[in-house]
Structure formats: structure tokens, C-alpha cells
Amino acid sequence: MSLVFYYAPYSSASSVHWALEELGIPYEKVQMDLQAGDTKKPDFLKINPNGMVPTIVHDGVAIFESVAIMIHLGETFGVEKKLYPPPGLERSQAVKWIVWFNVSLGEALSRYVRNTSERIPEDQRNAKAGEEGKSDVLARLGILDQELEGKSYLVGDSFTLADVHGALWMMYLGMCNLDMDSFKNITAWKTRCLERPAAKRAP
Numbered sequence: 790m791s792l793v794f795y796y797a798p799y800s801s802a803s804s805v806h807w808a809l810e811e812l813g814i815p816y817e818k819v820q821m822d823l824q825a826g827d828t829k830k831p832d833f834l835k836i837n838p839n840g841m842v843p844t845i846v847h848d849g850v851a852i853f854e855s856v857a858i859m860i861h862l863g864e865t866f867g868v869e870k871k872l873y874p875p876p877g878l879e880r881s882q883a884v885k886w887i888v889w890f891n892v893s894l895g896e897a898l899s900r901y902v903r904n905t906s907e908r909i910p911e912d913q914r915n916a917k918a919g920e921e922g923k924s925d926v927l928a929r930l931g932i933l934d935q936e937l938e939g940k941s942y943l944v945g946d947s948f949t950l951a952d953v954h955g956a957l958w959m960m961y962l963g964m965c966n967l968d969m970d971s972f973k974n975i976t977a978w979k980t981r982c983l984e985r986p987a988a989k990r991a992p
């Protein structure tokens with residue numbers, strides 16, 4: 790088995806990095822310098838024409854999109870390691886939440902960040918759209934907080950790669966100038982997940 794992981798620290802690749810560390814499988818890391826344009830170089834574009842991390846090459850096959858990689862790693866290695874549910878309804882719950890973070894939460898967060906971040910030129914920002922994005926992010930976080938009521942982890946009774954993916958999103962949100970204090974269940978769950986040794990090995 791060969792698995793090559795293309796990543797940049799503190800990026801969308803971090804949840805995949807953490808998942809690989811949790812799984813404890815052998816893999817080769819290739820660190821990309823985003824500022825230097827490593828992901829836009831012809832050799833990398835042959836692997837991922839989107840020019841983005843995370844990307845893995847598993848036994849010669851390239852897989853991009855963090856959601857697809859998490860699901861692939863879960864299905865391929867996670868069941869045996871008790872980090873991903875076997876096929877069935879619990880598996881579907883894991884997929885549901887992994888997709889929800891990138892699609893539903895990510896969509897609202899992207900509207901909020903694109904319309905408020907100082908890194909976006911002012912004439913491309915719309916304050917009203919930013920406010921609406923923020924309010925949608927907070928409403929969607931309310932859904933997650935409710936889901937976590939009385940639970941230690943998102944799916945079933947034990948920690949899974951769905952928690953890896955979600956807790957990393959929460960870490961990112963914590964850097965987006967959002968007040969998360971009222972989401973008590975999210976805060977406790979995020980802390981529980983981020984305390985794991987594998988999380989600390991995966992910037």
C-alpha cells in the first residue's frame with residue numbers, strides 16, 4: 790500500500806492530517822508552500838487540477854476534496870480501527886455530518902467571511918450579505934449544538950472521523966471572529982476531540 794498526502798499546515802488539509810494520525814497507517818507527507826504557489830505548479834496540477842490541498846494519492850489514484858478523502862479513509866481503514874462505522878445507518882450519519890460541515894456550514898461561513906474579511910477588497914464586500922452570512926452560521930451552529938446535547942460524540946458512542954472533521958471546522962470558526970461561547974455542547978465536544986494526542990501531531 791502506498792499513500793502520499795499533499796498538505797499545508799493550518800489549512801483545509803488539517804482534518805485529513807489528523808485523520809491519518811488517528812488511523813496510524815503509514816503515509817508519506819509532502820508539504821506544499823501555498824505562498825510560493827506550489828499547488829499551481831504543473832506537476833501538482835496533474836494530480837489535482839484544482840491546485841488545492843488536501844490531496845492524497847492512494848496506490849497511484851489521486852483523490853481530492855477533504856470530504857471525499859475523509860470518507861475514503863474511513864471506509865478503507867477506519868472500520869477496522871473503530872474510527873468509522875461499518876456500512877449501515879451509523880455510516881450514513883457519519884457521511885451526513887462530514888458533508889454538512891463542508892456544504893451547509895461552509896456555504897454560510899463563506900458568505901460571512903467573503904463579505905467581512907479585511908483580506909477581501911472593500912469594493913467586493915457587502916455588509917448586509919456579511920450580516921446574513923453570520924446569522925446563518927450561528928443558526929447552523931445551533932443545529933449542531935442541539936445534535937450534541939447529551940452526547941460525547943457525533944455518531945454512536947465513540948469518537949469517529951466525523952468528529953475529526955467537525956472539530957477541525959470548529960477550530961477554524963474560532964478564528965473567524967464569531968462568538969461561540971453560547972454553544973456549550975459544541976465547546977465541550979470540540980475540547981474533548983482536540984485533546985486527543987493525534988490532533989496535536991497534525992497542524
Ligand SMILES: N[C@@H](CCC(=O)N[C@@H](CS)C(=O)NCC(=O)O)C(=O)O
Binds near residue numbers: 800842855
Ligand atoms: N473544497 C476543498 C477546499 C480546499 C482548499 O480551499 N484548499 C486551499 C487551502 S485551505 C488551497 O489549497 N488553496 C490553494 C492555494 O492557495 O494555492 C476541500 O475541502 O478540500
